[in-house]
Amino acid sequence: MDRSAMEWKLEVVPVPVADVERAKRFYTEQAGFHADHDTQVNATVRIVQLTPPGSACSIVIGAPVSTPPGVVQGLQLVVRDIAAARAQLVERGVEVSGIQHYEKDGTLADGPGGRWNSFAFFSDPDGNGWVLQESPT
Template identity: 55%
Template sequence: MNWTLEVVAMPVADLDRAKKFYAEKMGFVVDHDTRVDGGPGIIQLTPPGSGCSIVLGLGMVEMEPGSLQGLQLVVPDIRAAREELAGRGVEISEVQVAGPEGFRSSTEDDALDNVGFAFFSDPDGNRWALQQISSRA
């Protein structure tokens, strides 16, 4: 039996601000934006090429906006992905390399598969990581 993770609920304070960040700055596809009469609505967005979406909705989860930590996007080229996001206005860290002593700044000579990372937060403070994986075993 296959088990697939397909939706992660994001705790946000402002749906329109979060939608703008994820759609315009991150480039996520807006799958649907359903505004319910008398309520704020639900917005589902999917990163390009991903089988998992995020869902934004006020009061959908019992977490405070900004409390979700450790979400991870995998990309085949961390430097190109970081440059693209920075060009769209995302405040993102420099590329870092994970090793036995923790993280260190990347150099041009570093092999980054599986160990190359960059970090950013959405407007509410939910923390994300990018990781480079160009192929899987």
């Protein structure tokens, strides 16, 4: 097998949550993710896979949780129009920061930046942190 032709695709990222039903509602009703499947494996194991619109990568939440809820930070969603994406989240009741950019010294400043330098930040109900980043059109 030609190793240079090997594809490596990140398809699922586990996100630890304390309350699966609450998290599923947040991700589907507020963040706009699609619920791919919700499987109750047995009395104690439940697996829910959710995918952001247009993404090839999903998240999985479920019970039992082996990692403390809220420890995942910096999950990044890339969008073409950060103002429109931020507005959708706000309309759905998500607490999301204003649009910000990084200065040359690494500090965050208010307002959009240049190419690949416009961000907004939000968290799920457990404190797992998400970043919206605008891609160049």
